[in-house]
Amino acid sequence: MIAIDERGYYGEFGGAFIPEMLYPNIEELRRDYLQIMQEPDFEQEFRALLKDFVGRPTPLYLAERLSEQYQASIYLKREDLCHTGAHKINNTIGQILMAKRLGKERIIAETGAGQHGVATATVCALMGMPCIVYMGAVDIERQAPNVARMRMLGAEVRPATSGSQTLKDATNEAIRDWINNPEDTHYIIGSVVGPHPYPDMVARFQSVISEEIKWQLGQQTGRENPGLIIACVGGGSNAAGAYYHYLNEEKVRLIAVEAAGLGVDSGESAATSVLGTKGIIHGSRTLLMQTPDGQIVEPYSISAGLDYPGIGPMHAHLIASGRAEAVSITDDEALAAGYALSRQEGIIPALETAHAFAALDKIEFRRDDVIVINLSGRGDKDLDTYIKHFERFQKP
Ligand SMILES: *Cc1c(COP(=O)(O)O)cnc(C)c1O
Numbered sequence: 001m002i003a004i005d006e007r008g009y010y011g012e013f014g015g016a017f018i019p020e021m022l023y024p025n026i027e028e029l030r031r032d033y034l035q036i037m038q039e040p041d042f043e044q045e046f047r048a049l050l051k052d053f054v055g056r057p058t059p060l061y062l063a064e065r066l067s068e069q070y071q072a073s074i075y076l077k078r079e080d081l082c083h084t085g086a087h088k089i090n091n092t093i094g095q096i097l098m099a100k101r102l103g104k105e106r107i108i109a110e111t112g113a114g115q116h117g118v119a120t121a122t123v124c125a126l127m128g129m130p131c132i133v134y135m136g137a138v139d140i141e142r143q144a145p146n147v148a149r150m151r152m153l154g155a156e157v158r159p160a161t162s163g164s165q166t167l168k169d170a171t172n173e174a175i176r177d178w179i180n181n182p183e184d185t186h187y188i189i190g191s192v193v194g195p196h197p198y199p200d201m202v203a204r205f206q207s208v209i210s211e212e213i214k215w216q217l218g219q220q221t222g223r224e225n226p227g228l229i230i231a232c233v234g235g236g237s238n239a240a241g242a243y244y245h246y247l248n249e250e251k252v253r254l255i256a257v258e259a260a261g262l263g264v265d266s267g268e269s270a271a272t273s274v275l276g277t278k279g280i281i282h283g284s285r286t287l288l289m290q291t292p293d294g295q296i297v298e299p300y301s302i303s304a305g306l307d308y309p310g311i312g313p314m315h316a317h318l319i320a321s322g323r324a325e326a327v328s329i330t331d332d333e334a335l336a337a338g339y340a341l342s343r344q345e346g347i348i349p350a351l352e353t354a355h356a357f358a359a360l361d362k363i364e365f366r367r368d369d370v371i372v373i374n375l376s377g378r379g380d381k382d383l384d385t386y387i388k389h390f391e392r393f394q395k396p
Contacts, residue, residue, distance in 0.1 A: 002247040002323060004314075008196020011321060013287075013313035016195035017280045021179045025187075028102065030197045036101045037094075037204060049093050050208060053126065054083045056090075058209075060216035060372070065344045070360055071367045075226070076347070076375045077213055077242065086350065086377030087206060087238045088119040092188055094205030096123040099186035106185045110134045110174040112167035113304030114146025115381070116190030121155035131155040134173040136166040143304070145381065167308065168296060171282060191235025192312035195283030199240075199312050206241025213372055214245055227369035230255040232356040232376060234270075234305045236312035242374040243324070253325065256315055257359045259301035259352075260328035270299035272311040273319045273326040281310040302331035302385060303351035305377075325363070333358040338379065338386060339393050350377035351385060 008014045008030070018026055036042055050056040058078045067074045079087040099107060107124050110133070111117030117133040124131035133150055137159040140147055150157050160169040178187045192199040192206075210229075218224040229246060231239035233256045246252040261269035269275060276287030279294060288310040289297040301307045311319075318324035329337075338354035341347055349357065353376045365371065379386065 004200045010317035013316040057212045072369045074371045080378035091205045092119040092123045095188045104186040107131045109188045110170040114143040118149045121150040121153035125153045134170040136160045138165040191237040192240045193235040203240040207244035209241035210245040226372045228253040228371045231374040232257045232352050234308045236315040238376040256324045256326045257355045259306035260330045261300040268300040270301040271328040286313045287316045305352040327359045329355040329358040348379035351382045
C-alpha cells in the first residue's frame with residue numbers, strides 16, 4: 001500500500017519541519033484540508049473550474065507514428081492543452097479555493113522559471129485576490145516573458161536578492177512573508193513538496209490526471225490499466241497526478257524521469273534520486289542534493305522546471321521502495337526527443353516533458369505494451385532554447 005500516514009510520511013520521507021512561528025498556519029491547513037476538499041460545494045466548484053476555465057478533461061491521444069516506431073501503443077495525456085499550457089493550473093485552482101474556504105484574502109507564492117508564478121497569478125486574477133510572487137533576481141532576468149505575464153495578470157513580482165538569487169532564495173522570502181502575515185495569507189506551493197500536508201494536498205489536486213486516464217483508457221482500449229506510465233519529475237506534481245490512481249495497481253509500472261543535465265556525474269545535473277541524500281528541504285524530509293555538511297548544491301538542467309535540488313517525499317519513497325523506476329535523461333537526449341516529437345506528432349513539448357519522451361529509449365518494455373506518457377506542458381516557452389540548438393540536431 002502506498003499511502004501517506006497520519007503524520008504526513010510516505011515511509012521515512014515527508015513530515016513537517018517548520019519554524020515554530022509557522023506552526024499555526026500549517027496546523028490549520030493540516031486539520032482542515034481533507035474535510036474541505038470533500039465538501040460537496042468545494043468539489044463542485046473545483047470540478048466546474050477545471051472543466052470550463054482549465055479545459056478539462058484533457059484528451060488522451062493515441063500517438064500513432066510514435067507507437068509504430070516503438071512497436072507499442074503510446075498514449076499521450078495532453079496536459080499541454082490546459083489553460084496556461086501545463087498541468088500546474090490544476091493545483092493552483094484547488095489551492096485558491098482552499099484559501100477562500102480558510103478565509104484568506106492574500107496569496108503568496110514562489111517561482112523559479114515562472115510557470116508556477118503564472119499559474120498562481122492566473123487564479124488570483126480569476127478570484128480577484130492580491131498576489132505576490134517571490135522570484136530570485138537572477139531568475140527575473142532569465143525569465144522575462146513569464147515575469148511580464150505575471151504583471152499583466154495583476155501580480156506583484158518581488159525579487160529575492162539574497163544567496164544565489166534563485167528558487168531557494170525565493171522560497172525563503174515567501175516563508176518569511178508568511179511568518180509575518182499568518183492570519184490573512186495563504187502560501188500556494190507549486191509541487192508535491194513542502195511540509196505536510198502540502199505534498200498530499202497537491203497530489204490530490206493533480207490526481208484528476210490519472211482519474212481521467214483511467215476512464216479514457218477504459219473507453220479506448222477496454223482496459224483501465226496501462227503497462228507503464230511515464231512522467232518527468234521536478235518536484236513531482238505532474239508525475240504524482242499521473243500515478244495517483246495507479247499507485248496500488250502493482251502491475252502498472254511507474255517511470256520517473258529526472259534531468260541529468262550535462263550528465264549524472266558531470267557536476268551539472270538535477271538527478272536527485274541518484275545524487276541526492278536524505279535531508280530536509282522546504283520543510284520535509286526527503287532526498288536532496290547537498291554537500292556532506294548539508295549545504296544545498298545548485299542543480300542544473302536545460303529545463304527550468306526540472307532544475308530543483310530536491311524531490312517530493314512521495315517520489316523519494318516510491319523510488320526507494322522500488323515501486324517506481326527512476327531514469328535520468330541529459331539535456332541533449334531531451335532536446336533530441338523534443339525535436340522528434342514535434343516532427344513526428346505535430347506537438348512541440350515543454351523541455352521538461354521532452355525528458356519523459358527520451359525515456360522511451362532507456363527502458364525495456366514488451367512489444368504491444370500500452371504506455372501512457374504524461375505530456376505535462378507545451379513548448380512555446382522553450383522556443384528560444386530549441387532554436388538555439390536547432391542546427392546541431394538536424395540530420396545531414
Ligand atoms: C513545472 C513543470 C514541470 C515540473 O514540475 P513537477 O512538479 O515535477 O510536475 C514539468 N513539466 C512542466 C511543463 C512544468 O511546467
